[in-house]
Amino acid sequence: MLIEFKVNGKSYQIDVCPSMRLIDLLRDELGLTGTKEGCGEGECGSCTVIMDEKAVNSCLVLAPQVDGKEIITVEGLAEDGQLDSLQQKFLEHSAVECGFCTPGMLMSAKALLMKNPHPTDEEIRTAIAGNLCRCAGYAKIVAAIKAAADSTDQ
Ligand code: FES
Ligand code: FES
Structure with a gap:
């Protein structure tokens, strides 16, 4: 399925498998490896990103849920080389x-x-x-x- 979303202010349109998890979309498709996978089942929080201003475990979010959303990852914190x-x-x-x-x-x-x-x-x-x-x-x-x-x- 085709989904459209933003990550760190940049727009993406990607054809994904509906069962793909947000963490895999970020790490494997977009190369944003700052987000880490620990437990893979919503227990450890290492995969936390912000989706529409809320913290979510990206290992528990599936690609269809990302359609139309704005994601911020750890790579989106620093601006112009200045740490947040x-x-x-x-x-x-x-x-x-x-x-x-x-x-x-x-x-x-x-x-x-x-x-x-x-x-x-x-x-x-x-x-x-x-x-x-x-x-x-x-x-x-x-x-x-x-x-x-x-x-x-x-
Ligand atoms: S990897 Fe542990 S909560 Fe997602
Ligand atoms: S798990 Fe090592 S600094 Fe938190």
Whole structure:
């Protein structure tokens, strides 16, 4: 089937198998390998992207659901070579170790800040509740998101 959608502001029209998952569309068809696959079943959040301003697990979204939608991936955060403030604060707060969870964490955080620019710690924890990190520790990640929210209007 033919679907039309946008990723990081760029329009695409692609003939896809209806059972193709969004994560495969991004990684295999568009070469956007920043989005990571962990569990493949909606448990770990490493595949999180933003679809029409909501954080979604791209391993659970099928190609027909992407038709007409706007997707933002981790590749869409930096602009003109400038890191997004979330990316910058993750670096400053050492909120990244192996980095496997980081794209998903960033996208969940971005979706939160898009609708709630000044979240409480509790709201941040709730927003990343579906994102598992096996290394860096959640305290640093929450602190980085809080600092990004404090540093700029998202
Ligand atoms: S890979 Fe999608 S939630 Fe784990
Ligand atoms: S930094 Fe390794 S899983 Fe989060």
